[in-house]
Amino acid sequence: MRVMTVSLAVLAAGATWGLVACEVTPRKSADFPQARSTVESVAAQNDVIRYASPDVARARDYLSLAESRGAEHGVDDRVAAHYAYLATQSARIADQRAQEQAAQARIRAAELERERILHEARLADEQRARATELLDGFVKGTGATRTARGLVITLDHALFGKGRAKLNANAGGSLDAIAQFLAAHPERRVQVEAFTDSVGAPSYNLELSQSRADAIAMAFIGRGIDAARVRALGYGEWFATPEDAAARPGPPDRRVEVIVSNDSGVIPALLPITAGVP
């Protein structure tokens, strides 16, 4: 009965007002489940929320156009289907934009990290160059030899008087240079090794060499080097073999060697030269 009334009203209106009457046509429910599910599943993605909300808004606008058009003209209406298609494509665009932006964010992060790594590498190169320069200067200045045990500096024989363990007053120069180098390289350690010849009692020689090694070690500690980094060893006449004497320059009885470790801080033990150590 109600439908009849409405129909009559429509007919009456149509007779007098023509096309204007379209507005009073009752709405049917019409939706596009596939388009809607595409739009909603895309809209729920985090990257889409972050990067593509205008595209999602556009997709939703098209979806409501499709649904209201479908309500008026049925879901088979080509204009309604057209809007549903536009909604789906807008959602796909949102998805692709989000993927693009996420990739761009990855690119920016990677480029920043690359900058940082290259910057750090440059700094490390510079630091290495400075360290090499310092090392070369030290080796040149002290006449050190680079060996497997470390940097070996043979101290001036005039440091001690014959049979004495007290440093001469003029002994400072090379000790200053070594102490400075040690201060600049806290990871390196130093070992003082003193030797004598085989003249005299072995126990006296051992004691003399130890006292001389201690005197040098104390000189380093006195110049600010932590005692834990300094080791003093007197070998007496242990290495005063003829081969040893022949292999090393100068009078063997007052020979003192200072071994500066590499960055590991380890100084391998001294083995007899006859065993083949360089």
Added chain:
Amino acid sequence: MIQLTVNGLRNAAWCVAAFGIVACAATQLTTEQLAVAQHSIERAEEAEAADFAEVELTTARNKYAAAQAAADKQDAELASLLAEQAAIDAQLAEQTARAKHSEKRAAQLDAQMRELREEALRSTKSPADARHP
């Protein structure tokens, strides 16, 4: 009743006028939409959609051709719909191409970064000094 009829006639006249304008506007709209679609396709091509979003670009091109055919047959409504779809297909092609392009670049950069990180790790583990103590 007479009053109503006069009103009806006036409305009818308006309707005829309005239809003329709408029809004319529809043709012009179609022309504009075709231009928009063409522009969108060009943008997609510039974004290398031919390489990165071939399917989407082909869809856009086909729909654009169909829109033109409909316009040639004076089917303004169909032409308008197809042109609008061609435009959005082209936008999807462009955006897909941009996404693929960026992902490719991000993947390349990721690989470079892996290499760079390994290299940086190696160089910090072997300082120049260690070779000659």
